[in-house]
Amino acid sequence: MTTVTETQEPKRGLTLPKFLTSRPTRPYVHPYLGGALLGVVLFLAFFLTGNGLGASGGLNRFIVFFQDLIAPDHVDITPYLITMAGGDLNPLDNWIIPMIIGTLFGGFFSGWRNGRLKIETNKGPQISTKSRWAFAFIGGAIMGYGARFARGCTSGQALSGGAVLSVGSWFFMFAVFAGGYALAYFVRKLWN
């Protein structure tokens, strides 16, 4: 594998307790196998519940939950927020919330089982850990904004909508790749 991963241990001895990291590190599965497994999970989601997978909508509801705690009056006059938390609505009372909690546990379990739990920062070799964190935050903010703009993220739009042949989801998916490739050259120092 020729990925350009460079890992830097955080200072001041931030390490995980031994029982989390004692298992031998195993390599990642082949992309087609991982993809097929993801496809089966996606199918089961639709087959059992009628819904696909999602992530950003759940994060959205967490944010709105706190907004509703701090400024309920503001929530009640903002149309976009009313649908999630207007009046007595609890923004966390939605299927997406258990789903993203499950996602966290699933990732954690696989990381533990395959010996890949580790406090680390993955980045290209040319930037410092601190700037990587800054860019992760900025990129995350752009991503979060775009995901709500597009009414779904890579999971909720591209994967889920793509598998059930939604026209909008397919255009969205190609737009994501187009946006990434268009900018990739200009930010190559971040990763290469």
Place this chain on the structure above:
Amino acid sequence: MPPFPLDLIGLLTKPGAYLVYALIGFGFGYALEISGFAISSKLAAQFYFKDMTVLKVMFTAIVVAMVLIFGATALGLLDYNLIWVNPTYLWPGIVGGLIMGVGFIVGGFCPGTSLVALSTFKLDGLFFTLGGLFGIFLFGETVEYFDEFWHSSYMGRFTLPELFNTSYGVVIVGVVLMALFMFWGAEQLEHIFGKKDLKTEPRRRYTGAVALLAVALLVAFIGQPTTQSRWVKIASAKEALLKERTVQIHPAELLSLVHDHHINVILLDMRSEADYNLFHIDGSQRHDPGTASELVPDLRLEPANTVIVTISNDEGAATDAWKNLTAESIQNVYILEGGLNNWLATYAHEDESLIPNPATGNDQLRFIFPAALGSRYNFSDPDPEEFEVEFTPKVQLQTKRGATSGGCG
């Protein structure tokens, strides 16, 4: 009606249903982690053609899920009408996608993968997730400034087979072929830019490709159920409802529904344009007889408190529409009892401009109208206070089965 998707909340109550979602989420997180999606540099390498894991995993997942979903619908196990198909808002989706692509290459994750990075203690995943929350917050606070654009180019539940005007089978096989071609291209790019030795790749991937294509061809060969074949499966149970007259509602019940602000009433007038222009109930939308099943994608997106009433002059065309909609798993559909002739007999009997014309045939208007005023007659929108009409209420709102929201909630 196909048994899946399940009415999870009805079957398991809310905690049980949420547990199912949590388990699906667990599988989602697991599948992302074992594919290496917790590592930002691995994800970003996609955009430098060095490691095409993102594309391979994503498209494999899409085609595998697609073939299984449409295989299940072809076999009558799963109801495509009841699963969430992201409604298309074309331009907001494209603009949002471009923004996300930028966020992806700058931040190194997408929202789903950042959760997995976070849960395996990747600090860049933590910062990305925090940034993501901030961006989502910002969106909620700014969307009002471009609300019009954000709701523009709405096309409803719009699918690729409808776009290309072809069958689901053709599209499914086409998407599989396209994905296989992209995988081939991705491997070539990895070879050139990532200096990857393709000979070390498992040969079993060819077997997988052939198997996938074979299943897709089989799904296309079986074909998707038609409205007709769906009706045949439920005909005996539903014909009984028609015969017992439990779904034909009295004009007075219809009028009370229209004036009930808790109910979203959709009136489908299934008559010719000429009849509709002569007279129709205020707020009714006309559709040609026999075209009811074309309305299914839009009707599915209506809220749960929706009651649909089909209307014709008597009950003939309205009953056909009822059958088509019911076969397509649309709930809370009713027929106007006795049709518009009965409506007119109830609400227009005092109107002297109408001349009764009992000689006309079945499902024809039995009144002669002096002019084609559409819904500008008093009896198009009668005042329910003025008429004391007794009726037996028949409408019972069924809770909506299937997904009502999706696309990340």
